């Protein structure tokens with residue numbers, strides 16, 4: 001027996017497999033090398049979605065269906081290697097959502113955790129746990145599992161954000177629950193900015209006890225994250241693979257902001273040429289500023305502001321920039337870390 005080769009299929013063996021197969025048995029030695037691979041093998045492929053095209057088709061969708069009728073007016077970013085599965089990577093879902101001025105995306109809740117990353121427009125809002133937050137370009141907003149959430153747009157312009165959810169993970173465990181609320185919007189019971197004041201200022205209420213693994217902050221404004229990167233760059237301590245890369249955390253325990261999804265923001269200076277890097281968490285990137293290209297498994301993808309691209313598990317990636325660039329990204333790293341199988345590898349340029 002071998003981890004890479006299958007034993008010969010003799011007529012006697014095939015007859016035996018046929019017989020036991022009818023009673024729901026399968027010989028392990030016929031499938032072992034398919035299910036235990038020496039390295040990650042994924043149907044997920046590298047791909048880039050240009051924002052200009054996505055925006056055009058989202059606005060076209062805006063003429064075809066309302067947010068109310070659609071529940072969520074979203075174009076799913078479906079990985080070309082995983083068509084028909086509503087996945088951007090094997091374990092994650094991503095889509096682009098449009099909320100037009102005056103629209104409401106009605107309140108509901110589900111087991112799946114969600115993140116929003118605002119790419120276009122400003123001034124729409126989302127409500128989570130009775131608190132409303134305004135969403136602006138580059139803001140990272142989270143919706144905890146089973147939290148009521150609804151969105152609205154009182155601004156004058158269309159608002160587009162990327163949704164990232166752990167839908168494939170929840171499906172894998174057959175653990176999906178969902179419910180709608182009787183009213184379109186949940187009651188607003190807290191002032192805007194309340195959770196940021198309580199948990200987002202390097203302080204916690206004195207007797208605060210951690211309740212779950214989700215961050216109690218639900219909007220991480222781009223202005224603050226971007227400013228941090230700008231201050232840090234003065235020290236010039238660029239990581240050869242990542243430039244300056246920060247992770248969004250739950251301030252209560254220092255872990256990632258959500259139990260299943262990790263999110264990051266990184267700055268790459270102009271003319272940066274990263275060293276090759278790979279990790280077992282397939283990653284979804286959004287370029288928020290700048291222009292450049294990423295070479296993923298040998299294939300080059302040119303990106304500019306708001307473009308979205310995906311790097312599969314264990315695929316080598318290098319980033320090259322023309323101007324200063326900022327990349328947002330998310331992956332299932334925190335889930336893999338908790339389960340004990342996350343790996344990464346760096347190479348010299």
Ligand code: 1HN
Pocket residue numbers: 072074095097105110114149151163165167
């Ligand atoms: C969802 O609840 C939202 O709340 C967006 O904006 C996308 C995709 C599948 C299932 C639930 C949202 C979603 C979603």
